[in-house]
Amino acid sequence: xxxxxxxxxxxxxxxxxxxxxxxxxxxxxxxxxxxxxxxxxxxxxxxxxxxxxxxxxxxxxxxxxxxxxxxxxxxxxxxxxxxxxxxxxxxxxxxxxxxxxxxxxxxxxxxxxxxxxxxxxxxxxxxxxxxxxxxxxxxxxxxxxxxxxxxxxxx
Amino acid sequence: xxxxxxxxxxxxxxxxxxxxxxxxxxxxxxxxxxxxxxxxxxxxxxxxxxxxxxxxxxxxxxxxxxxxxxxxxxxxxxxxxxxxxxxxxxxxx
Numbered sequence: 346x347x348x349x350x351x352x353x354x355x356x357x358x359x360x361x362x363x364x365x366x367x368x369x370x371x372x373x374x375x376x377x378x379x380x381x382x383x384x385x386x387x388x389x390x391x392x393x394x395x396x397x398x399x400x401x402x403x404x405x406x407x408x409x410x411x412x413x414x415x416x417x418x419x420x421x422x423x424x425x426x427x428x429x430x431x432x433x434x435x436x437x438x439x440x441x442x443x444x445x446x447x448x449x450x451x452x453x454x455x456x457x458x459x460x461x462x463x464x465x466x467x468x469x470x471x472x473x474x475x476x477x478x479x480x481x482x483x484x485x486x487x488x489x490x491x492x493x494x495x496x497x498x499x500x
Numbered sequence: 501x502x503x504x505x506x507x508x509x510x511x512x513x514x515x516x517x518x519x520x521x522x523x524x525x526x527x528x529x530x531x532x533x534x535x536x537x538x539x540x541x542x543x544x545x546x547x548x549x550x551x552x553x554x555x556x557x558x559x560x561x562x563x564x565x566x567x568x569x570x571x572x573x574x575x576x577x578x579x580x581x582x583x584x585x586x587x588x589x590x591x592x593x
Contacts (some may be wrong), residue, residue: 358577369517374521375516399552400515405515405554407554417554425516426512
């Protein structure tokens with residue numbers, strides 16, 4: 346059975362997606378997953394793959410992994426408005442990345458000072474029904490080390 | 501086949517939220533829907549895939565071409581053009 350583990354891209358407290366204070370994420374309109382309230386601003390690749398999306402503002406990236414499974418990490422909420430301020434890019438679109446590799450560093454204090462939430466959704470856009478998604482039950486996770494989400498192909 | 505060319509009006513481009521809403525509308529139609537960033541020369545991408553649309557790097561002012569092909573292509577192109585023109589819920593003042 347095909348099984349893919351998606352590591353936590355950030356260290357911090359695990360937050361159910363339904364509790365993210367933005368209905369687009371809370372209502373799973375972009376996809377299911379979990380959010381992380383980060384204790385540290387370094388975001389890493391949650392799985393091996395190609396960095397296919399990395400917004401110019403540095404606040405959102407997606408990795409196309411094995412079996413065409415893509416993972417989207419949205420670093421903070423409404424952070425697109427900062428136009429890259431407070432985000433240090435550590436990779437570029439098109440890069441092959443490995444799980445745990447640094448992608449972007451968010452300045453937590455700067456984002457908070459701008460009045461924006463730092464909670465960061467990690468989701469699987471349009472995961473098709475051939476996969477079963479399991480979410481960690483851990484209260485907190487460490488970036489690049491702990492498994493956040495697991496998907497398994499239905500037998 | 502129907503096509504329309506237009507300009508992205510969202511202040512921060514088609515970032516995750518408006519792109520997600522756009523993709524959901526596209527998925528509601530049976531026809532194939534593609535969106536092409538005419539500024540970059542990239543080929544058209546599947547408008548029903550969030551990752552594909554986000555990878556288009558559509559920013560404010562980007563010129564795009566939407567193409568629909570299939571039984572409800574006329575309804576789809578009208579709906580998607582209207583959605584993009586309105587900014588998909590974002591203020592475009």
